[in-house]
Amino acid sequence: MLGKIDFVMKILIAEDDKQIAQSLRKNFLEEEYEVILAQDGEKALEAISSNNLDIILLDWRMPKVTGIEVCKIIRGMGLKIPIILLTALSAIDNKVEALELGADDYITKPFSFEELMARIKSVLRRYQISSDTLLIGNLTLDLLERKIKNAKGKEVLLTDKEFTLIRTLINEKGEVFSREKLCKLVWGLNFDPHTNICDVTIKNLRKKLKEITDEEIVSTVYGEGYTFAPK
DSSP, X not given: OOOOOSSOOEEEEEOSOHHHHHHHHHHHHHTTOEEEEESSXXXXXXXXXXXXXXXXXXXXXXXXXXXXXXXXXXXXXXXXXXXXXXESOOOHHHHHHHHHTTOSEEEESSOOHHXXXXXXXXXHHHHHHHOXXXXXXXXXXXXXXXXXXXXXXXXXXXXHHHHHHHHHHHHTTTOOBOHHHHIIIIIOOOOOTTOOHHHHHHHHHHHHHHTTOSSOOEEEETTTEEEEOOO
């Protein structure tokens, strides 16, 4: 496996070849990724607009909107998401075009899953160096130092579990997490109805956030759980 992480990585596989797409999906699920599939460029753009993605795999010759056009659109929107193009084209000119239009890497079909994972690891490592912050509402989350600051520079430091909890919620924007699911994802525990560990951590996190913003970052959905929903 690529390496243990403290939140679920979400990957978009935009590939119109169903056999390749399903094979990649199976392998990434084994690597504990969350996988979204798109069979054409239009579906890929829909997925990009409605999800917080950690990495995107784009087939160059997808129908409706090609992978290279999707790449141009993503970069034109100013989105800093790692992109790897998958293609049967092997000419140097094609590789240069892909990189100039904003792709982070380029892999020629057929390829082994091991090679693809090595390239993903390399791309993510570069992003960890250059993109170590994440905007959440009107705040900035420092992914390396695990602290949040507002536009005026006032900041609060998060505990490991507070950081993992908010990163998990952000990674699944709009999803409502039950206490059971959060206990499993954040603490690696089976839910105990007698424990209030999740509620206490969220209470402490909210208290810290109130020091730097009036914006509600972690919302309660009564009877269901919690969600990331800055207003």
